[in-house]
Amino acid sequence: MIDLKEIIQYIKTHAYHYKTDKSLYNIIVGAKTHQTYFDACSQQLLSLYHSHPNLKYPSFERIFKDSNVYNNNVSKTLKVTPRYTFESIQQTFQVIQLLTQTISNHQHQSLSFIPVSQIDKVQRKAKNLYYEILNNDEEKLFKEEIYTLFASINSYNELSILHYFLQGYEETMYTNQQVGMIELISEEELIRLKMNDLVEMMNQIENKEKFKILHKTIILPELSQNAFETYQYLKNDKTMKEISVIENVKENTIEDHVLELFIKGYLSDYHLYINQTFYSSFKSFYQNNKEERLKVFKSKFPEHSYFDIKLAIVRFSREG
Numbered sequence: 001m002i003d004l005k006e007i008i009q010y011i012k013t014h015a016y017h018y019k020t021d022k023s024l025y026n027i028i029v030g031a032k033t034h035q036t037y038f039d040a041c042s043q044q045l046l047s048l049y050h051s052h053p054n055l056k057y058p059s060f061e062r063i064f065k066d067s068n069v070y071n072n073n074v075s076k077t078l079k080v081t082p083r084y085t086f087e088s089i090q091q092t093f094q095v096i097q098l099l100t101q102t103i104s105n106h107q108h109q110s111l112s113f114i115p116v117s118q119i120d121k122v123q124r125k126a127k128n129l130y131y132e133i134l135n136n137d138e139e140k141l142f143k144e145e146i147y148t149l150f151a152s153i154n155s156y157n158e159l160s161i162l163h164y165f166l167q168g169y170e171e172t173m174y175t176n177q178q179v180g181m182i183e184l185i186s187e188e189e190l191i192r193l194k195m196n197d198l199v200e201m202m203n204q205i206e207n208k209e210k211f212k213i214l215h216k217t218i219i220l221p222e223l224s225q226n227a228f229e230t231y232q233y234l235k236n237d238k239t240m241k242e243i244s245v246i247e248n249v250k251e252n253t254i255e256d257h258v259l260e261l262f263i264k265g266y267l268s269d270y271h272l273y274i275n276q277t278f279y280s281s282f283k284s285f286y287q288n289n290k291e292e293r294l295k296v297f298k299s300k301f302p303e304h305s306y307f308d309i310k311l312a313i314v315r316f317s318r319e320g
Contacts (some may be wrong), residue, residue, distance in 0.1 A: 011048070012064070029053050049085045091122050095125050116173070145213050161197060221264040230257035262311060262315070282304075
């Protein structure tokens, strides 16, 4: 888990000035609201979403208002991503850990081991990929991709430590304490470095041409139940208006579901909802006015709905 003070420090220096303390708290604890999803994505804070689910608001408020936190040196940069939540990043790495462990043991004719992860969705994805690798005779390719991935992470991050947390046949992963002793770094520094490695890992394996196998280890952020149902209707070519009738809700509720689906990576074809001419104009204005409220963008583009504007912001935020 990332150091709480560092997260709050990062948020204080990167969040939009008009955002309330409560809205930032909601990101950290992982409030399941469409506004929180949108705030996390648009402010490039999605990878901090749900990083401290048990944090109480009085504790957050105390640290947030602590002038010492505010004045701390922010030269130690924390890497973030607007495309994956804290949980999805952690679980994706666990798939890579379990897949590495399983293949290593298979190569030594030993499949009697304690899996590094007990999470069902992690185990299912690792198991499916394992059999796919065996059926396609891709064990050598998997090994090459692992070496390429960690070499790439090392080239982007000044000090990379993620490789210490892989486990193979008769080889256990290092503990945080052991890594700290090897690299002569504090626990706090180690956690920050590990998170930076994980974010860079996600950046790398998004490239499906470069990482044919590892790209498939990505676990997308979990959807709300209502958004999941909307997603199923969309896959059956239902329109948002049709879905609103089926689900007996207002169309703007379905629009919120669609925004969630784009924010969390389940949908990616923006052209289905907003045209390129509008997006190009919006992008030119938005990149110099990111901290303005939505009503400013609405007055600038009055012919477009708030849904159009929000989706354009999501696209800009996710694409960087």
